[in-house]
Amino acid sequence: MDRQELILGQVLSFHGDPITEGVAAARIERQGSVLISGGRIIGHGPAAALRAAHPDARLTDMSGHLISAGFVDAHAHMPQTAIIASWGKRLIDWLNDYTFPEEMRFGDRAYAEEIANRYLDLLLAHGTTSVASFCTTHPASVEALFAAAEARGMRVAGGKTCMDRNAPEGLIDTAQRAHEESAALIARWHKRGRAIYAITPRFAPTSTPEQLEALGALWAAHPDCLMQTHLCEQLEELDWVRALYPQARDYLDVYERAGLTGPGALFGHAIHLTGRERQHLRESGSSLIHCPTSNTFIGSGLFDMAGLAADGQRIGLATDTGGGSSFSMLRTMAAAYEIAQLRGAALHPAELWWLATAGSARALGLGDRIGNIAPGMEADLVAIDLASTPAIAQRSARANELWEAIFPTIMMGDDRAIAAVWVDGHRRQIPPKGNETVSGSDIGLPPA
Known part of the structure; x- marks a missing residue:
């Protein structure tokens, strides 16, 4: 069995549809954690409680980041x-x-x-x-x-x-x-x-x-x-x-x-x-x-x-x-x-x-498998840096509550906000920001 991994951060999960059931259907655990193993989410909750319950789990500290389903x-x-x-x-x-x-x-x-x-x-x-x-x-x-x-x-x-x-x-x-x-x-x-x-x-x-x-x-x-x-x-x-x-x-x-x-x-x-x-x-x-x-x-x-x-x-x-x-x-x-x-x-x-x-x-008919953080769901996760650029950081720092801190990343964020990605329980290497390359045949500028 894969070794358990405990990811620490501000964990966002849903227990309903906020559009029809109200914003309270979304929950953010400020000092939260997500426990994953074997490609699945085993549990989530307060970081202190899960650390005590799973002392042998490998820790990934993304404190301050928003942890969400991918x-x-x-x-x-x-x-x-x-x-x-x-x-x-x-x-x-x-x-x-x-x-x-x-x-x-x-x-x-x-x-x-x-x-x-x-x-x-x-x-x-x-x-x-x-x-x-x-x-x-x-x-x-x-x-x-x-x-x-x-x-x-x-x-x-x-x-x-x-x-x-x-x-x-x-x-x-x-x-x-x-x-x-x-x-x-x-x-x-x-x-x-x-x-x-x-x-x-x-x-x-x-x-x-x-x-x-x-x-x-x-x-x-x-x-x-x-x-x-x-x-x-x-x-x-x-x-x-x-x-x-x-x-x-x-x-x-x-x-x-x-x-x-x-x-x-x-x-x-x-x-x-x-x-x-x-x-x-x-x-x-x-x-x-x-x-x-x-x-x-x-x-x-x-x-x-x-x-x-x-x-x-x-x-x-x-x-x-x-x-x-x-x-x-x-x-x-x-x-x-x-x-x-x-x-x-x-x-x-x-x-x-x-x-x-x-x-x-x-x-997509996959709501029981992906798109949320809950026990038994597939472990596709993303860690979001809520201060990924100077413009976002200065606005987020003035926020009075967490949704106000998240909104600047929604409106101004890009791939620089993606701090880490897990797919099927495995952390994936993502390209350094701004260093993606394409073949010369795909660059459509005329010759000099």
Whole structure:
């Protein structure tokens, strides 16, 4: 059995959803500790009591740091790592000008492996220990993601992106091939170690009804998989869906008819929803994934966090890289706060942190395994330096209570705030800040 490790710090845990149950659903133990062993959280509580009860445990002193569950990014695009922060256009232009050309490169297995490894290292450097990611139509891209995650011990969901129309010929598959290749990947990777397969139609405009039905049949045969796609992101997209699916009542109905709603369904964006869509999403147990930096970067609209939470929707939070402009869930929390302000509601720091951890884990159907600090949970943890930069330190020092001290890190923090990361109970080496390197082929400046 692994030797027990006792991590000392200010321990943040949840016993409910702060958005619907109030901020008291979050608890911070100021002189706290977390006991881990064998990849699991054994217990947490006052440091003095756990030190006395476990005198042989290896001590890791992160006193003054915030100890939290690792961040959970509920919607992202690993293949877009190298094109993050490309000059923003509208969604369809962005796909055609940046995304599709980059995804064509993933037919090269070596390139897929390079990007998958870089991507997961970037996540860990930003304190993200779990992610649900789209891959490309190439099965090799899925293999690369899961292999890179397995090497790091990370709990990752992913799947082959399926498209059989309205995309470049080199990225097009068919309904049958999407089903067969996805089924083969499920057989190879789903529930292997910490891997979870997500059946992945990109979105309704790039799939025929036949492909969506084939993927719905695949999900029915493998209901413990996830299903991830996009929904109601931009108004032009809604018009496109109406033209392609004139028989559908609305955008969500396209997925409903194919059997692609229900528990385990992850709908990215969900900004421009009808009342009927909101009702069916709630009643079906589907999850909505808020992608705030992407929504502002590409000009999609303002997610109705307060209204959807009041509806009883299951909501997660995500970077949506590379349409999203940051790998950091801290920056993503800050953007969620800003969007909520524009909608007339101020999210409390406890609500933001819950969305980035336990809320996203619940949206993925993994709330019993990741996203919180509790006995029996998987030991994915992050230690946060609440004074990581001079600007943050001077504001945090004036705080009258701990949430006020945490909020500057939410609003101004980045990878410099990540002091340590544990994945599956093992402390991971994270790159020195500012020293990440990429290959020369990825630097797009013209020659001098």
